[in-house]
Amino acid sequence: MAVEVHPAAPVRAPGPPRGRRHRWRGSETLAAWLFLLPSFAGFVVFTVVPVLGAGTISLLNWNLFSSPTWAGLHNFARLGPDPTFWSALGNTAYFTFVSVPLTLLVSLGLALLLNQGLRHVALFRSLLLLPYATITVAVAFVWIWLYIPHDGLVNAVLGLVGLHGPSWLISDEWAMPALIVMSVWKSFGFGMVIFLAGLQAIPQQLYEAARVDGTSPWQSFRNVTLPLLSPSVFFVVVTSVIGSFQVFDQALVMTNGGPGSRTTTLVMYIYQTGFENYDQGYAAAQSLVLFAFIAVITGLQFLLQRRLVHYDI
Amino acid sequence: MSSPFSRRSFLTAAAVAGAAAAAGSALSGCSSGPPAGTATWSMWSDSPQEQQVWTDFGAYVRREMRVRSLSTLTPASGYPTKLDLQLVSGTASLVTALNGWLIPTYAARGAHRPLDDLIAADPDFDTGDFYPDSRSISSFAGRTYAVGFDVAPTVLYYNRTLLEKNGIAPPSPTEPMSWDTFRGLARELSGPEGQYGFTCAPAIDDLVSWIYSAGGNVMNRAADRSILGDAEAMEAIDFVTGLFVKDRVTPPIANLVTENALANFLQGNVAFMQNGPWQVVNVRKASFDWDIVPFPAGPAGSKPRVSGSSFAIPAGVGDDQLGLAWRLLKTLTSTGALNIYARAGRNNPARLSASTAFAPPPANLGIVRRILDRRAGKLAGGHPFDVTTNWNQVRQLLGQDLPRAFLGQVGAKEAVAGLTPRLNVLMRQNQDAVRQASAKS
Numbered sequence: 001m002a003v004e005v006h007p008a009a010p011v012r013a014p015g016p017p018r019g020r021r022h023r024w025r026g027s028e029t030l031a032a033w034l035f036l037l038p039s040f041a042g043f044v045v046f047t048v049v050p051v052l053g054a055g056t057i058s059l060l061n062w063n064l065f066s067s068p069t070w071a072g073l074h075n076f077a078r079l080g081p082d083p084t085f086w087s088a089l090g091n092t093a094y095f096t097f098v099s100v101p102l103t104l105l106v107s108l109g110l111a112l113l114l115n116q117g118l119r120h121v122a123l124f125r126s127l128l129l130l131p132y133a134t135i136t137v138a139v140a141f142v143w144i145w146l147y148i149p150h151d152g153l154v155n156a157v158l159g160l161v162g163l164h165g166p167s168w169l170i171s172d173e174w175a176m177p178a179l180i181v182m183s184v185w186k187s188f189g190f191g192m193v194i195f196l197a198g199l200q201a202i203p204q205q206l207y208e209a210a211r212v213d214g215t216s217p218w219q220s221f222r223n224v225t226l227p228l229l230s231p232s233v234f235f236v237v238v239t240s241v242i243g244s245f246q247v248f249d250q251a252l253v254m255t256n257g258g259p260g261s262r263t264t265t266l267v268m269y270i271y272q273t274g275f276e277n278y279d280q281g282y283a284a285a286q287s288l289v290l291f292a293f294i295a296v297i298t299g300l301q302f303l304l305q306r307r308l309v310h311y312d313i
Numbered sequence: 314m315s316s317p318f319s320r321r322s323f324l325t326a327a328a329v330a331g332a333a334a335a336a337g338s339a340l341s342g343c344s345s346g347p348p349a350g351t352a353t354w355s356m357w358s359d360s361p362q363e364q365q366v367w368t369d370f371g372a373y374v375r376r377e378m379r380v381r382s383l384s385t386l387t388p389a390s391g392y393p394t395k396l397d398l399q400l401v402s403g404t405a406s407l408v409t410a411l412n413g414w415l416i417p418t419y420a421a422r423g424a425h426r427p428l429d430d431l432i433a434a435d436p437d438f439d440t441g442d443f444y445p446d447s448r449s450i451s452s453f454a455g456r457t458y459a460v461g462f463d464v465a466p467t468v469l470y471y472n473r474t475l476l477e478k479n480g481i482a483p484p485s486p487t488e489p490m491s492w493d494t495f496r497g498l499a500r501e502l503s504g505p506e507g508q509y510g511f512t513c514a515p516a517i518d519d520l521v522s523w524i525y526s527a528g529g530n531v532m533n534r535a536a537d538r539s540i541l542g543d544a545e546a547m548e549a550i551d552f553v554t555g556l557f558v559k560d561r562v563t564p565p566i567a568n569l570v571t572e573n574a575l576a577n578f579l580q581g582n583v584a585f586m587q588n589g590p591w592q593v594v595n596v597r598k599a600s601f602d603w604d605i606v607p608f609p610a611g612p613a614g615s616k617p618r619v620s621g622s623s624f625a626i627p628a629g630v631g632d633d634q635l636g637l638a639w640r641l642l643k644t645l646t647s648t649g650a651l652n653i654y655a656r657a658g659r660n661n662p663a664r665l666s667a668s669t670a671f672a673p674p675p676a677n678l679g680i681v682r683r684i685l686d687r688r689a690g691k692l693a694g695g696h697p698f699d700v701t702t703n704w705n706q707v708r709q710l711l712g713q714d715l716p717r718a719f720l721g722q723v724g725a726k727e728a729v730a731g732l733t734p735r736l737n738v739l740m741r742q743n744q745d746a747v748r749q750a751s752a753k754s
Binding site: 063064065066141144147148149150152167169170172253254255256257258259260261264272275276277278 | 394397400401418419422423424565566567568569570571628703705706709712713714716717720722
């Protein structure tokens with residue numbers, strides 16, 4: 001194919017003849033696709049196919065062992081009058097909207113502290129990251145022990161300051177807060193590392209300029225740190241909200257959804273429906289609704305991002 | 314000048330090789346499996362001692378059947394999930410172990426095949442050698458879906474050392490205590506700081522023995538309606554929750570997940586524990602003297618829950634493999650195999666001809682056989698664990714709401730009243746499942 005060259009076209013840097021360039025591009029593209037292939041195949045097999053599969057299964061009555069029968073939208077219609085589903089959704093929302101801001105505050109506070117040029121920062125950073133790196137089930141068992149009403153460490157510490165701690169994991173009022181505290185402790189390390197990286201990427205000249213302008217530390221934090229850290233905050237909020245909506249293992253291990261159904265989360269209910277009650281169609285319908293909730297909330301966060309997140313320094 | 318094997322061509326070749334390797338490994342993963350004629354069976358196993366028993370079973374199968382034995386052992390907590398996946402994917406073993414309370418669940422869904430035709434065609438197989446309760450537990454809708462390997466009633470363990478320390482004579486080894494006597498003893502032994510009269514899990518699985526002994530049940534005979542709110546069952550629920558909430562003779566409940574009667578009892582400060590004889594192997598590690606006695610007798614006598622486990626054949630086993638599967642199942646539940654099981658002290662074997670191998674200590678272990686034997690007169694009173702095709706859901710529901718009565722957060726009557734409508738829905742679903750399963754067969 002002939003290449004039309006306009007007189008005003010920019011002067012090209014010297015290079016190999018064009019035909020050869022195309023050949024190189026072709027082989028590079030092929031190599032790129034081949035390298036991408038394993039990841040892409042994994043994405044298709046383990047993400048796209050299951051999502052499409054869930055969509056199909058949600059339209060079926062299927063108990064796993066015998067042949068499925070067509071259910072249409074019946075499984076979605078079952079969601080409305082199912083009190084356990086709404087209670088689980090409410091519990092999950094409660095967990096998310098309390099645990100995410102708390103995790104954010106703790107993570108940011110610790111990141112700011114570690115960013116003050118402390119000695120042995122690497123050591124502190126590693127220690128604080130340990131809870132995040134530890135398996136949730138193991139952490140949950142430790143926290144069960146900490147929460148023992150009579151001689152558990154939490155109530156023992158509260159007793160030192162004259163407070164009588166509740167029976168955390170069997171109390172109607174305190175079971176969910178107990179889970180939230182454990183979850184914040186488990187996950188703050190992730191946010192802390194992201195925030196620390198974000199803080200260290202902020203140019204020091206901006207703080208120096210602010211100091212020259214006579215700003216207080218709070219004004220400096222509010223007008224320099226927070227805006228420039230907003231991409232990190234956005235990332236942590238989005239991933240934390242998604243993770244919190246999928247909370248499962250700590251609730252399963254620490255309370256098994258009780259007392260009553262006070263700590264039954266949506267993913268726990270989906271698991272019970274699909275793999276303990278053998279009601280795959282209904283479980284798939286619940287999964288798709290959860291997916292929709294997460295998609296809507298994440299979409300809203302991306303809309304807010306335009307106003308609140310600053311990518312330019 | 315570019316070399317014949319440039320960086321770019323190397324990278325391209327590497328990518329091609331990687332993709333080919335990934336595809337190859339995926340394909341090879343699909344083609345693995347034991348050679349034809351292998352006797353494959355699956356079982357749960359949580360300790361080296363248990364593993365040794367199943368290894369001995371494997372050796373027994375090889376010796377008796379003269380085929381290769383391949384067992385898949387999985388921790389008990391993950392066993393049902395793994396079995397589900399294997400059944401769905403068609404990779405299940407020829408014979409799979411099942412906990413008795415799951416048999417209706419699997420049978421109603423067509424996951425396992427009925428065995429009546431195989432039993433009828435095999436004159437060597439003597440069903441009469443199995444305890445009636447084991448046969449009952451292994452059946453669903455009038456058909457046999459499994460053959461038992463162990464069966465046992467709930468009994469009452471007692472800490473002989475603790476009783477002696479408090480000047481209390483051991484309970485009768487053959488005559489069940491009345492509930493009043495039991496409650497009085499539990500109160501008397503709960504006096505000192507950190508000492509308790511009784512422990513059990515705040516769950517339906519432990520509660521049903523009291524309900525049966527009161528003449529009640531979770532559901533009616535037709536299993537289409539909950540009768541947990543009837544006077545008989547309520548008497549039992551009031552009695553047991555009263556031990557926790559009013560009498561306070563039980564160790565305090567710290568959480569609802571790891572609450573463990575055995576762990577409480579092994580502390581040495583609890584006088585009585587209800588549990589199955591399958592815990593004998595663990596209680597033998599106790600640092601105090603102990604023994605077992607019959608379950609306390611309520612208004613309907615001593616009617617503890619009788620549980621058991623069995624071997625079954627998945628529905629997906631083809632006709633070409635069925636003969637091998639049946640021979641394997643017969644071998645795994647034969648007197649010789651169950652003698653291995655019993656000698657390890659695991660539990661009471663499901664066959665009468667193997668029972669004597671389950672030997673003391675404790676001294677009164679023979680009581681288990683006397684309770685199971687319907688000819689034993691007054692003592693024979695076990696009640697097969699009545700379950701539904703959706704017992705998982707029933708357990709979940711009861712497991713979430715009943716413990717609140719054990720904690721004193723709600724009264725027993727209020728808890729049961731709140732549960733009953735939802736239980737009735739599950740019972741109706743159970744009836745639908747039974748009808749559908751019966752229509753198919």
